[in-house]
Amino acid sequence: MKSGFITAADVAREAGVSRSAVSRTFTPGASVSKDVRERILRAAEKLGYRVNRLAQGLQMAQSNLVGVVAANLTSPFNTALLDGISAALFKRGLQCMLLNAEAARDDIGNLVNQVLEYRVRAVIILSGAPPEEIIEACLRNDVRLILINRGTLPGNADKIDTDDLTGGRLAAERMLQDGRRHVAIMRSGNGSVSQKRRVESFVTRMNQADVKITDWMRGPNSFETGCEAARILLADKSIDGAFCATDLIALGFLNTARFELGIQVPRDFSIIGFDNIPETEWPSHRLTTVSHPVKAFIEAILNCLDDDRQLSEGALNFTIPVELIERGTTAAHDA
Incomplete structure (x- = not known):
């Protein structure tokens, strides 16, 4: 045999x-x-x-592979997005080729080579995957690019962006309804475009209402960052609310505020996150947050992949709608 x-x-x-x-x-x-x-x-x-689909693809102009460049793979939102992308691609007869930008940060050239050598059908670059070299290399080689929450970039790349400006404003309006007058804002130190947009929109509305702001921008996008922020910021007893640019940070802040510092949420303190990750629904958390549904991202990605225009003919742009999901960390839900 x-x-x-x-x-x-x-x-x-x-x-x-x-x-x-x-x-x-x-x-x-x-x-x-x-x-x-x-x-x-x-x-x-x-x-x-x-x-052998890989060999077949290499003999043709493109393979059935779709490259997905991601970082911070432990993020629940990124995990859910990757799960949705890979499942949707499989149903289309395509395969997901995951490339970890964080692990390849010191060897970006190798990452770029992998993207191009496999003649992928398209490359999806998620928010938080920083290497601009990949974007530039794909554009130079006419590889279709789909950018998730990357902001405005040159070249004919399809763009899918959360409506962060509306999301930040919704969070601000809810905080004002709770009567908060000194609000802490937390985001990670990586300076992601999406987090920046959310925070700037929130701050604009708070400034209009003459609400005092304390800004925190350091550390990774993690539960631990939220814990550290709570321990330091809540030494100021005048702070009565917190807007966190991601749910991970918000959950760390919430748990530290409640169980370590003994703060009554939402009676004396309001907390709002952003992403609506599954953990926000847990009975121990019930975090009020801004949702931008993974399903909407997947539909937009598939629309980009189905578009048969040439790269030189322009790009597609999608804006993912947001919704404020009220749970137990804003005052209206105080039992």
């Missing part, structure tokens, strides 16, 4: 046909007679042959 993978040459010998006939049989739209096709399919089933 043959060891290793069954090849197209093995199928050709079994069916008594040429290697090229096997290739045409498994290439959509290629011409091959009905009799030859049936012989090849019987031989392939007998031998257990499977098409």
Whole structure:
């Protein structure tokens, strides 16, 4: 019995046909007679042959791979987005090639080479994946780019952005309803475009209402960052509210405020996050947050992939709508 993978040459010998006939049989739209096709399919089933899609893709202009460049893979929102992307691509007969920008930060050249050498159908770059070199290399090589929450960049790249400005304003309006007069704002130190937009919109509305702001911008996007922020910022007893640019930071802040510092949320203190990750619904948290649904991102990504325009003909732009989800960390839900 043959060891290793069954090849197209093995199928050709079994069916008594040429290697090229096997290739045409498994290439959509290629011409091959009905009799030859049936012989090849019987031989392939007998031998257990499977098409090498990677090799097939490398012989063509593009493969069935879609590259996804991401960082901060432990983020619940990124995890949910990656899960949705990979599932949606699989249903389309495409495969997700995940490239960890964080791990490759010291070897960006290798990451760029992997993106281009596999002749991917498109590259999706998530928010928080920083290397601009990848974007530039893809644009130079006419590789279709789909940018998630990356802000305005040159070149014909499709762009999908959260309506962060509306989200920040909704959070601010809710904080004002609670009558808060000194609000802390927390974001990670990586300076992501999306977090910056949310915070700036929130601050604009707070300034209009003459609410005092204390700004915190340091550390990674993590639960621990929120814990540290709470311990330091809440030494100022005048602070009576917190807007966190991500739910991860908000949950760390909330738990430290409640269980370590003994602050009554939401009676004396309001907390609002952003992302609506699954953990925000837990009974121990019930965090009020701004939602930008993963489903809407997936639909926009698929619309980009389905678009058959040439790159030179322009790009697509989608704005993901947001909604304030009220739970137990704003005063209206005080039991």
